[in-house]
Amino acid sequence: MKSAGFTTRWLPILLLVPQLSIIAIFFYWPAIYAMQSSFYLQDPFGFGSTFVGLENYSSLLSSSEYMKVTRFTVVFTALVTFFSLALALLLAVKADNVLRGAKTYRTLLMWVYAVAPPVAGFIGVMMFNQSWGPLTELARSIGWDFKLGVNFNDTASAMILVSVWKQVPVNFIFFLSGLQSIPKSVREAALIDNRSSFGRFWDVTFPLLAPTGFFLLIINITYSLFDTFGVIDTMVKGEPGNNPMTLVYKVYVDGFRGNDLGGSSAQSVILMVLVLALTIFQFRLVERRIHYT
Amino acid sequence: MADTTHTSENTVARPRKSIKWGTVFDHTVLILGSLFMLVPILMVLQTVTTPDLETIKNGPGLTIGTELDDNFAKAMFQASGFSGENTGTSMLINSLILGVGFAVGKIVIGMMAAYAIVYFRLRFATFAFWLIFTTLLLPLEVRILPSYEIVQQLGMLNTYSGLIIPLVASATATFFFRQFFRSVPNELVEAARIDGAGPVKFFIDILVPLSQTMIAAMFIIMFVYGWNQYLWPTMITTDEDMYTLVRGIKQITQDLEGTNVPEYGRANMLALIAILPPVLIVIFFQSWFVKGLTESDK
Amino acid sequence: MARVHLETIRKIYPNGFEAVTPTSFDIPDGEFVVLVGPSGCGKSTLLRMIAGLEDITEGTLSIGDRVVNGVDPADRDIAMVFQNYALYPHMTVRRNIAYGLQNRKIDKATIEQKVQEAATMLNLTEYLDRKPAQLSGGQRQRVAMGRAIVRDPALFLFDEPLSNLDAKLRNQMRIEIKALQRRLGVTSIYVTHDQVEAMTMADRIIVMNGGKVEQIGTPHEVYHNPASTFVASFMGAPPMNLLEARFEDGMVRINGGTPVMPAPAARTGNVTLGIRPEDVRIDDAGDIPFHVDLVEELGAHRLLHGQLGDQTFSIHAMKDEPAPQGATRLSLIPDNICLFDSETGKRI
Structure with a gap:
């Protein structure tokens, strides 16, 4: 709050009413509702529900399918996060190096930010078309008979590739802006202190980029967990079947298609706890984020 | 003591003008990276100009075809669903309504709330702050089913308000404007009060004009975010005349599977129409967009 | 320690702007030279060309007996003190000072000894394990000095090192830097826009304006026998x-x-x-x-x-x-x- 703030009573309340009422109805109510229904078992025919305590949770945790989805989600998240961060860092460092064409490269490397995940998924489906997809043919040329939507691992690889393609631009933008905020003279001092450009990168640039990196790590994990929904949904072409899926996708499939509100809610609550933990971790990072002055 | 006319026994050595291999390598990496980003969209662009039979036979090639008009007409005016109402035109309009409605809603509500929190001495300001900022913790995806149930109970399925308002229920814009307002110098509000401006006048005459760049940046980010929404529209809109382009993309993908002569041209054209508006906005307003994106995390 | 020689050094930026017109001068071993002039006069560009941070468009630069035009900054045997100190924010004071030495494959014991010596000389001993953000402006300035000293370079370069300090500290540091340079006897080039710093610190002053050298001379010569109206009105407060x-x-x-x-x-x-x-x-x-x-x-x-x-x-x-x-x-x-x-x- 500003120390020199206004003292009017009614105006701030009036200003806050829209925001507060929307979040009350569309945030707090559903969140509480989810927690509540996670303790109930809903009749499949819609004739009310019975209180079952933690049964929804325990059956989830003992379900081998849920564990399989969890394992896949972890692997998927780790790979997408790693590759999109690594690729973006490499490109940002190079884009920061060059003088000529820097602006053109920036545009070419960031526009995909604005492509919706399911549309990215659609393009992936095209690229991996069974009979003529350019990437299918590329895979074939190295002896890999790529079968999107049929072979679990092939589908998973395609999902990861598309998700990385979609996420590189955000990371690129943040890394580039992080690089550009490193004082020029600090880099020049390093230029005098260390003749190896690789050494300069590891000793000076990389540590100074670490705060951006940690921030992006959380962003990328969240992205891999949630925002890839559209990629997955289009790439399995609406037929989850034996295809790989993430935890969020399973919430949707069980709850919306399978009408298992209780089980789906329990999954939602587990995810909420996960996100909460991630976000608190992130806030603590931001708080501790080293402010070099 | 030496002076400016000093001559040296060193004969003038030309500075070396060799090729800088490091620079060549940098450019190579960047060009490969740009191609990685570009090739998929080039394939889409090629397909929309090519007759479907050609694509089915040979896949995407390097030649530019002549079917652009046809595919555009099919995409914009021909419907694929049962009701015949999800033409490209109607989906485009719905996408625009969602994008603009979401962005405007977010900005207006966010600015109002941020103004109240930053500039007023309010007893429950801290409490309101926490109520609002807790929403940053849980993305819509994890509370999607209960949200659906509630919107259904409120009778808002297949309405624009049901589509937009629940999406507005997170505090990203509020958080952003709060950060920005806090960076506005205190002297400004003091000067305004000395000049006799009340809270409403201060907001309209000073704070809003000062925030112009921020509003523009927010608008771009929020428009793109709204336009690209998928999961929520998929659940909330079941009537085909309410489909957005992004929501329709799954049906478009599925349509390609079931038929003998998949309409690749039309499908890719719809994908292209779904991509272009947000991409063009991001490209043209790049500096605002980057500023808004990278400053919102501070 | 070395003589520095500039032979018709010139700088033209890619946009065609000539920041430094062909300039030649010679700095004997151990001399403290101050480059002074208004902002935009080319003094910083000249210094940065000597450091190797900026390409030399034309001319020859030698440090000692070596032409260093194409040599990397790290191989020029120089040390530089920057205007905003350019300390590595994530390293402790000790590491900041030692970093340049570590990259030269010098053994740990020698590095530690040199760091201790420099810290003692600059009253930094008790701050060695702090990060730059925990230091005051004057202390950061000293760390930047320490980083330069431990390298035993042939040449010290200073780029307006005192301009971020308040007036009192500036006067104090001015004397310390000058005394230190006397003691170490290292050839030094010091860039400033402050004519008082130039007068008080320099063995010789080089006055620059618009990319050209207006006059080279001792502080006494520059003050009492200005070569042009520009020098006359730039040096001295109030001016001539x-x-x-x-x-x-x-x-x-x-x-x-x-x-x-x-x-x-x-x-x-x-x-x-x-x-x-x-x-x-x-x-x-x-x-x-x-x-x-x-x-x-x-x-x-x-x-x-x-x-x-x-x-x-x-x-x-x-x-x-x-x-x-x-x-x-x-x-x-x-x-x-x-x-x-x-x-x-x-x-x-």
Whole structure:
């Protein structure tokens, strides 16, 4: 709050009413509702529900399918996060190096930010078309008979590739802006202190980029967990079947298609706890984020 | 003591003008990276100009075809669903309504709330702050089913308000404007009060004009975010005349599977129409967009 | 330690701007040279070319016996102190100072010993394990110095190192840097826009303007025998008084006719007359009328500002000299008058 703030009573309340009422109805109510229904078992025919305590949770945790989805989600998240961060860092460092064409490269490397995940998924489906997809043919040329939507691992690889393609631009933008905020003279001092450009990168640039990196790590994990929904949904072409899926996708499939509100809610609550933990971790990072002055 | 006319026994050595291999390598990496980003969209662009039979036979090639008009007409005016109402035109309009409605809603509500929190001495300001900022913790995806149930109970399925308002229920814009307002110098509000401006006048005459760049940046980010929404529209809109382009993309993908002569041209054209508006906005307003994106995390 | 030699060094930026016109000079071993001039005069560009941070467009630069045009900054055997210190924010003071040495494969014991020595010299011993953000401005300045010292370079480069400090600290650090340089005897090039720093620290001053060297000389020479009106008005506070004058009848005349000194052989026409405020006396018997508008009291002395004819003029008066207000009369010390060509501004 500003120390020199206004003292009017009614105006701030009036200003806050829209925001507060929307979040009350569309945030707090559903969140509480989810927690509540996670303790109930809903009749499949819609004739009310019975209180079952933690049964929804325990059956989830003992379900081998849920564990399989969890394992896949972890692997998927780790790979997408790693590759999109690594690729973006490499490109940002190079884009920061060059003088000529820097602006053109920036545009070419960031526009995909604005492509919706399911549309990215659609393009992936095209690229991996069974009979003529350019990437299918590329895979074939190295002896890999790529079968999107049929072979679990092939589908998973395609999902990861598309998700990385979609996420590189955000990371690129943040890394580039992080690089550009490193004082020029600090880099020049390093230029005098260390003749190896690789050494300069590891000793000076990389540590100074670490705060951006940690921030992006959380962003990328969240992205891999949630925002890839559209990629997955289009790439399995609406037929989850034996295809790989993430935890969020399973919430949707069980709850919306399978009408298992209780089980789906329990999954939602587990995810909420996960996100909460991630976000608190992130806030603590931001708080501790080293402010070099 | 030496002076400016000093001559040296060193004969003038030309500075070396060799090729800088490091620079060549940098450019190579960047060009490969740009191609990685570009090739998929080039394939889409090629397909929309090519007759479907050609694509089915040979896949995407390097030649530019002549079917652009046809595919555009099919995409914009021909419907694929049962009701015949999800033409490209109607989906485009719905996408625009969602994008603009979401962005405007977010900005207006966010600015109002941020103004109240930053500039007023309010007893429950801290409490309101926490109520609002807790929403940053849980993305819509994890509370999607209960949200659906509630919107259904409120009778808002297949309405624009049901589509937009629940999406507005997170505090990203509020958080952003709060950060920005806090960076506005205190002297400004003091000067305004000395000049006799009340809270409403201060907001309209000073704070809003000062925030112009921020509003523009927010608008771009929020428009793109709204336009690209998928999961929520998929659940909330079941009537085909309410489909957005992004929501329709799954049906478009599925349509390609079931038929003998998949309409690749039309499908890719719809994908292209779904991509272009947000991409063009991001490209043209790049500096605002980057500023808004990278400053919102501070 | 080394001699530095610049041979027609020139800098043209890719956009065609010539930041430094061909410049040659020589700095003997152990000398402290100050590059001074207004902002944009090319002094920083020149320094950065010597450091290797900026490409040299034309000319030859040698440090010691070696031409270093194409040599990486890390291999030039130099150390640089930056305007905003450029400390590595994520490293401790100890690592900041040691970093350059670690990259030269020097053994740990030697590094530790050198760091300790430098820390002692600069009163930094108790801060060695802190990060730069936990230090005051003056302490950061010292760390930047320490980083330069431990390298035992052939050449120290300073890029306006004191401009981020407050006035008191600046005066103190000025003396410390100068004393340190004396002690270590390392050839040094120091860039500043502050003429007081230039006067007090330099063995020799290089005054630059618009990418060109205006004058090279000792502080005494630059102050008392400026080579151009630019140098005359840039060095000294208040600057040298410059008056429009004419050669007439073998005399230099100001103020529409008052003769002040004999003209050099057979010259006629306009001339610019320069005289330092301290070379003017209030003198009731003088033949130059002066009107004092404002007296600046500075303790040990006063500055009298006013009008000489239709031109502004300043006088320096010691505290026991008279400081009249309003109309009075002056006399100039003819020996200390400098004459400049009124077209080119060059010294006659």
